Amino acid sequence: YSFAFRLFSGVVLGDTDKKFDMDYYNGIRGFDDAELEGRKKVIFSSELRFPFLDNLKFAFPLPLMLYNIRGSAFIDVGAIWENNQDFVGMKDDILKDIKMGFGFGPRLNLGYFVLKFDIAWNTDWINVSKPSYYISLSPDF
Numbered sequence: 001y002s003f004a005f006r007l008f009s010g011v012v013l014g015d016t017d018k019k020f021d022m023d024y025y026n027g028i029r030g031f032d033d034a035e036l037e038g039r040k041k042v043i044f045s046s047e048l049r050f051p052f053l054d055n056l057k058f059a060f061p062l063p064l065m066l067y068n069i070r071g072s073a074f075i076d077v078g079a080i081w082e083n084n085q086d087f088v089g090m091k092d093d094i095l096k097d098i099k100m101g102f103g104f105g106p107r108l109n110l111g112y113f114v115l116k117f118d119i120a121w122n123t124d125w126i127n128v129s130k131p132s133y134y135i136s137l138s139p140d141f
Contacts (some may be wrong), residue, residue, distance in 0.1 A: 004047045006141040008078075012039040013141075020080050022099070028076040030101030030120030030132050036080055042080035045141070052106055070107040076100065095124040103131075107140075114140045 008026050012018050020041035022033055028043065050058030052071035058064040077100045081087045087095040118134040 001051075001113050002049045004045075004049060004141060006045040007043070008043040008045075010040075012117070022078075022080060025136070026140065027097050028078055028101040028122065029074065029118055029134060030076070030103055030122040030129060031099050032132055036099075038080040038082045040084075040132075041078070041080045043076065045074060045076045047074040049107070066108065070109070072107055072116075072118075073102075073104045074120075075102045077101060081140045083089065090125075094126055100124075105134075112139060 010020060012020065019037040019039055021037045022028060022031055050071050050073075051068075053069040054067070056069060057065040078099050079087070079089070080110065081097055089098045090096060099122065101120050101122045103118055105116055105118035107121065108115040113136070115135070116136045116138070118136075120132050120134065122129045122132075
């Protein structure tokens, strides 16, 4: 068992039209709002990683053996905004500008890259979304 944490933040300065968005890789899993963008962004991710399957062996149609499949349970919290004066983190015990997603999924280490299949939901502390599904091949954080 292990814990992994990631903090991603940034500010766009100067006279430019560049903005951050809430994409999967540097965003919140389970939150797919393509219209959410801003010049300031902070994301915190936390994962509990654990053994899932030690050996998985297939005999048909091709012989295939997979070793050390791991699992992960995660929580992502973050925000994207333009002006500090307009930022409303929570109101009436409901998340507003702060976004939160949680979920789980198996991991297969392929050397430098990890093949991931994540199932994630977003929440505002009251409502929970339908699940979102992600498949990725990327380095672990």
